[in-house]
Amino acid sequence: MSFRARLLNFWLRHVEKPTLRRMADAQGLRRRLEWSARMFFHAPRGTQMQWQVLEHDGRRADVLEVVPEELSSTAVIFYIHGGGFIFGSPRTHAAMAAALGKRLAARVVMPRYRRAPEAPFPAAFDDVRVAFDGLCASGVPARQIVIGGDSAGGALALALLGQLLADQADLPGAVFCFSPLTDLSYSGDSFRYNSEVEAVLPADRAAQMAEMYLQGHAADDPRASPLFANFAGAPPVWITAGDTEILRDDARRMTALMQASKVAVTYIEQRDLPHAWPIFHNILPEARQTLDDLADWIRQQLPQAGGN
Helix, strand or coil, X not given: CCHHHHXXXXXXXXHHHHHHHHCCCHHHHXXXXXXXXXXXXXXXXXXXXXXXXXEECCEEEEEEEEECCCCCCCCEEEEECCXXXXXXXXXXXXXXXXXXXXXXXXXXXXXXXXXXXXXXXXXXXXXXXXXXXHHHHCCCCHHHEEEEEXXXXXXXXXXXXXXXXXXCCXXXXXXXXXXXXXXXXXXXXXXXXXXXXXXXXXXXXHHHHHHHHHCCCCCCCCXXXXXXXXXXXXXXXXXXXXXXXXXXXXXXXXXXXXXXXXXXXXXXXXXXXXXXHHHHCCCCHHHHHHHHHHHHXXXXXXXXXXXX
């Protein structure tokens, strides 16, 4: 582990995690992450970003299009941001998405979905599905799309994949997740065993977050908790998580489910890296290495995905 990773873990455990534990106001959480993203997360030079509207079946979805300075790939990264279904936005995660897009010389499309508690389940899932269908309707073949997401965005990415399979719809070329949330019943052992060593997420706030999002809906709905979906016939999937995360077993159990369904799944577990660490690519060498490794994997799945 790098010296920077140790410093980051110390700061997260002693500053950010206690702040997340104290803050109960969704607007406050949103403002804090938006401010932090502007201060600390920076896209590669030459990146262009603009809002677009995608349409499908009479519905519209706002997406942030992130285009690298050198664009040569026909692949498109469809990236879904995390934030517990409550905070975060395409803007807060755009720098990381841009860093991946640069590596692949590919554009990234990031859906803006409605957040809880103002818009509970299944609003976020519905918005993501409209955006994906709209991207396909715009002329991008599904097989050229790579779906990705982190944390709650990973939940939405995997839930989208599960629903596409259930609907026998056109499938993406590949799917990846950073520290995905896959089970809103929080039944994984790591949720208890790692509650103290987890660097970012306060385990004692998770039930409140789930209540704000589900508002009485069943936690085992596969559109909310993709651990309960059927992934037989899925394209290749790549998942990474840290061994000290409370969501570690969400990733492990999802990997086991994929393996049981004969899906070509790659799982990489890192030692004591914080939740969704690639977002810290500006300061963390391990984050940059993870993005490098992911880009290499995507090139193996989609030969048209180029870049450096």
